[in-house]
Amino acid sequence: xxxxxxxxxGAGPAGAAAALEAAxxxxxxxxxxxxxxxxSKNMYGGVVYGRILDDLVPQWWExxxxxxxxxxxxxxxxxxxxxxxxxxxxxxxGRPPYNGATTFRPDFDAWFAERAVDAGANLINSTTVxxxxxxxxxxxxxxxxxxxxxxxxxxxxxxxGVNSFLAKEAGLxxxxxxxxxxxxxxxxxxxPRDVIDERFNVRGDHGVDIEMLGASPDVPGGGFLYTNAExxxxxxxxxxxxxxxxxxxxxxxxxxxxxxxxxxxLVEGGEVKEYSAHVIPEAGFDMMPExxxxxxxxxxxxxxxxxxxxxxxxxxxxxxxxxAAAGRAAAVAVRHGDTSATGLEGYRARLExxxxxxxxxxxxxxxxxxxxxxxxxxxxxxxxGVVEQLFTVGNPVxxxxxxxxxxxxxxxxxxxxxxxxxxGWRALRTFG
Amino acid sequence: xxxxxxxxxxxxxxxxxxTRAVVACVKFTTILPEVDPLDGGVDPDVRRAGLSExxxxxxxxALRLGVDHGVPVVAVSVGGADADPSLVELLATGVxxxxxxxxxxxxxxxxxxxxxxxxxxxxxxxxAVVCGDYSSDGGSGSVPAFLAHELGMxxxxxxxxxxxxxxxSLRVVRRLDGARREVVSLQLPAVVSVExxxxxxxxxxxxxxxxxxxxxxxxxxxxxxxxxxPARQRPWRPRSRVVPAPQGEHxxxxxxxxxxxxxERTPPxxxxxxxxxxxxxxxxxxxxWGYVDDERPGTTDAPTPDAVERSDTPPLLG
Numbered sequence: 001x002x003x004x005x006x007x008x009x010g011a012g013p014a015g016a017a018a019a020l021e022a023a024x025x026x027x028x029x030x031x032x033x034x035x036x037x038x039x040s041k042n043m044y045g046g047v048v049y050g051r052i053l054d055d056l057v058p059q060w061w062e063x064x065x066x067x068x069x070x071x072x073x074x075x076x077x078x079x080x081x082x083x084x085x086x087x088x089x090x091x092x093x094g095r096p097p098y099n100g101a102t103t104f105r106p107d108f109d110a111w112f113a114e115r116a117v118d119a120g121a122n123l124i125n126s127t128t129v130x131x132x133x134x135x136x137x138x139x140x141x142x143x144x145x146x147x148x149x150x151x152x153x154x155x156x157x158x159x160x161g162v163n164s165f166l167a168k169e170a171g172l173x174x175x176x177x178x179x180x181x182x183x184x185x186x187x188x189x190x191x192p193r194d195v196i197d198e199r200f201n202v203r204g205d206h207g208v209d210i211e212m213l214g215a216s217p218d219v220p221g222g223g224f225l226y227t228n229a230e231x232x233x234x235x236x237x238x239x240x241x242x243x244x245x246x247x248x249x250x251x252x253x254x255x256x257x258x259x260x261x262x263x264x265x266l267v268e269g270g271e272v273k274e275y276s277a278h279v280i281p282e283a284g285f286d287m288m289p290e291x292x293x294x295x296x297x298x299x300x301x302x303x304x305x306x307x308x309x310x311x312x313x314x315x316x317x318x319x320x321x322x323x324a325a326a327g328r329a330a331a332v333a334v335r336h337g338d339t340s341a342t343g344l345e346g347y348r349a350r351l352e353x354x355x356x357x358x359x360x361x362x363x364x365x366x367x368x369x370x371x372x373x374x375x376x377x378x379x380x381x382x383x384x385g386v387v388e389q390l391f392t393v394g395n396p397v398x399x400x401x402x403x404x405x406x407x408x409x410x411x412x413x414x415x416x417x418x419x420x421x422x423x424g425w426r427a428l429r430t431f432g
Numbered sequence: 433x434x435x436x437x438x439x440x441x442x443x444x445x446x447x448x449x450x451t452r453a454v455v456a457c458v459k460f461t462t463i464l465p466e467v468d469p470l471d472g473g474v475d476p477d478v479r480r481a482g483l484s485e486x487x488x489x490x491x492x493x494a495l496r497l498g499v500d501h502g503v504p505v506v507a508v509s510v511g512g513a514d515a516d517p518s519l520v521e522l523l524a525t526g527v528x529x530x531x532x533x534x535x536x537x538x539x540x541x542x543x544x545x546x547x548x549x550x551x552x553x554x555x556x557x558x559x560a561v562v563c564g565d566y567s568s569d570g571g572s573g574s575v576p577a578f579l580a581h582e583l584g585m586x587x588x589x590x591x592x593x594x595x596x597x598x599x600x601s602l603r604v605v606r607r608l609d610g611a612r613r614e615v616v617s618l619q620l621p622a623v624v625s626v627e628x629x630x631x632x633x634x635x636x637x638x639x640x641x642x643x644x645x646x647x648x649x650x651x652x653x654x655x656x657x658x659x660x661x662p663a664r665q666r667p668w669r670p671r672s673r674v675v676p677a678p679q680g681e682h683x684x685x686x687x688x689x690x691x692x693x694x695x696e697r698t699p700p701x702x703x704x705x706x707x708x709x710x711x712x713x714x715x716x717x718x719x720x721w722g723y724v725d726d727e728r729p730g731t732t733d734a735p736t737p738d739a740v741e742r743s744d745t746p747p748l749l750g
C-alpha cells in the first residue's frame with residue numbers, strides 16, 4: 001500500500017489547488033514545498049484573476065491578501081521616444097465580485113496553501129523532491145532530499161514550476177527549447193501610497209495594470225508596470241534567445257525602460273527594493289508536455305499553462321484551474337482504483353471542457369504573433385507615427401489626410417500593405 | 433494563541449519519578465526582520481520566523497549530548513502557538529518531548545523562571561541545559577544565565593566548541609573579547625549557550641515529519657506576564673555581523689582600512705578653528721552635502737580664512 005493517496009509537488013497556486021481539491025474529496029494528500037513556506041521563492045509581480053477561485057474559496061475576495069484591485073487597464077505602445085496608450089477604467093472591477101488584483105505571491109501562495117491544509121492536506125516545507133520513484137513505467141512516488149525521504153502514493157501531481165524536473169524526468173516534455181521561453185525580469189520599487197495614488201490617478205485600494213508593446217528595442221517581448229499598495233512592479237518579459245544574442249543584461253533593459261519618457265515620471269524617486277528574474281513558458285499550447293502518465297499528472301507552469309497572448313497575460317488562474325482539475329481527477333482515479341494513464345484521463349477531459357485548454361488552443365498562435373518583428377518593432381512605430389502626424393499642427397501647411405499619413409508611415413517603417421493585411425487576418429483568426 | 437490545554441498540566445505533587453534528560457531551550461523568533469532604514473521600525477513576518485541559528489545548534493548539541501549520556505532530549509520553548517510548527521519539526525528530528533510554556537512577551541528573568549518551573553512540574557531532571565547564545569531578534573542572551581541561577585547549575589555561555597570528555601564532563605571553548613579563547617572543563621549538570629556555528633541541526637526524516645503532530649506538544653500555561661520594554665535611546669537594529677579584521681601594520685592603518693576613509697573620492701581634511709567658527713564650518717559643509725538648508729542666515733560660501741588644513745591628519749569625516 002502506498003503511504004498516501006496523492007503527493008503534490010510544489011505549493012504554488014497549481015499545487016495548492018490540486019491539494020485542496022484532492023483533500024476535499026477525502027483523499028490523503030501530502031503537499032511538498034521546496035521553500036520554507038509556500039511562495040517564499042516566488043518572484044511574480046503581476047495580476048491574479050480571481051474568478052477561478054469562486055468554486056474553490058467562496059467569497060475569496062474577503063480573505064485573499066491583495067495589494068490593489070485593478071480598476072485601470074492600460075495597453076501602451078512604445079517607441080524610443082513615443083507612447084500611445086489605450087486606457088480603460090471601470091469601478092466594476094473595484095467591487096465584489098472583482099476581477100483581478102495585484103498581490104505579493106509570498107502572501108497569496110501562503111494563504112492559498114493554508115486553504116489546502118485546512119481541507120486536510122499535509123504541507124511539508126523545506127523539502128526538495130529530487131526525483132520520481134517508479135515501478136516499471138509507472139510513477140509510484142517521489143524521492144526527497146530528507147533522510148528516509150522516499151514517499152509513495154497512488155498519484156503524483158507535478159506542480160514543480162516552469163523547469164519541471166519531474167515532467168522532464170518522466171519524458172513528457174518534447175518542446176523545451178529556449179525559443180519557447182522568455183525571461184521575466186522585475187524590479188519592485190517602493191513609493192509612498194499617496195504618491196502612487198496621485199501618479200496613477202487611483203484612490204484607496206484601486207490600482208493600475210499597464211502592459212507595454214515595443215518596450216525593449218531589438219529584443220522581442222513586452223513590458224509591464226503594476227501598482228502595489230506601496231510599491232510598483234516594473235519589468236520586462238524578453239525572448240531568451242534574442243536577449244542572449246543582444247549582449248545586454250536584463251537589468252540594463254529595465255534601466256532603459258525606466259528611462260523612457262513615458263515611464264520615468266511614474267517611477268522617479270522610488271527606491272528599488274528588489275530585483276528578480278524568472279523563466280516563463282511563453283509558447284503556450286505548442287510547448288505543452290504530455291499531461292498524463294501512469295501515476296503522474298502535470299499542472300500549472302510545469303505544464304506550460306501560461307497564457308502570453310498580447311492583450312492577455314495570465315498564468316496564476318491557469319495554474320489554479322489546471323491544479324484543481326488535476327486534484328479532482330486524481331481523487332476520482334484513486335476512488336476507482338485505476339491510476340494508470342487511462343484512469344487519469346479525466347484530467348484531460350476536465351481541462352478540455354474548461355478555459356484552461358480551450359483558451360490555450362484558441363490562442364495558440366498568439367505568442368508567435370505577438371513576438372514577431374512586425375508586431376514588436378514596426379507596428380508600434382507605425383501606430384505612434386500615425387498618431388503623431390495626426391495631432392501635429394503644421395500650419396500654414398493644411399492637414400494631411402489620414403490615408404496619406406498611414407501610407408507615409410508604412411513606407412517609413414517598412415510595413416508593406418500585404419504584410420499588414422496578413423498580420424491583421426492572422427490576428428483576427430487568433431483573437432476573433 | 434491557542435488556549436492552554438488544562439489536561440496537559442501536571443500537579444507538582446505528582447509522585448512520578450523524574451526523567452533524566454538533556455534540555456534544549458529554544459525561542460521562536462523573527463529570523464529575517466524587515467527593518468526600516470530610517471526609523472529602525474521592525475516589521476516581523478511570522479512566515480520568516482523560526483528558531484535562530486544558535487537555537488538550532490543548541491538542539492543539535494543537545495541531541496549529541498543525549499546520545500553520549502544515554503538520555504532523551506526535551507525541547508522547551510516559552511512563547512505562543514506560532515512556535516508549534518518549529519517544535520513539531522524538532523520532534524521529527526529526534527527530540528523526545530517538546531514543551532511549550534504558553535505566554536508571550538516575558539522578560540528574560542521571567543522566561544528563565546517559567547522554564548525552570550516547567551522542568552520541575554514535568555519532573556524533568558536536566559543532565560544539561562543547552563541554549564542558543566542569543567536570539568536573532570535583538571535578544572540580550574541573558575536567559576541562560578538566569579536559568580543557571582534558577583536551576584542552581586554552573587554555566588558556560590557563548591560557546592564555540594563543545595565536546596564530551598567523559599560522560600558528566602564537558603570540554604568547552606568560550607569566545608572572549610579581543611579574539612581570545614577560554615577552554616573550560618565543565619562538570620554537569622550545567623547550563624551552556626552555544627553560537628550558531630557550533631553545529632548544524634540534522635534534518636528531520638520525512639517519515640518522522642509526516643508522523644509528527646502539533647498535538648504532540650505539551651503545552652503548559654504560562655499565565656500572563658507583564659513586560660515593560662525599556663525605552664530605547666536608538667532605533668533597534670539587528671546585531672552587527674563579524675567582518676574580517678582589517679589589514680595593516682599600524683593601528684592607524686587598520687582604522688583607516690576599517691573606515692574606508694582613504695578610498696573616498698573627496699580627500700579628507702581636518703579643520704582647526706575656534707568653536708563658533710568650527711560650528712559654522714560644519715554647518716556650511718552640511719549645506720554643501722545637502723543635509724541642511726543653505727539659505728540659513730550667516731551661511732558663508734568661502735572657507736574661513738584662518739582655517740588650517742592638514743592633509744596628513746587622519747580624516748574627520750562628516
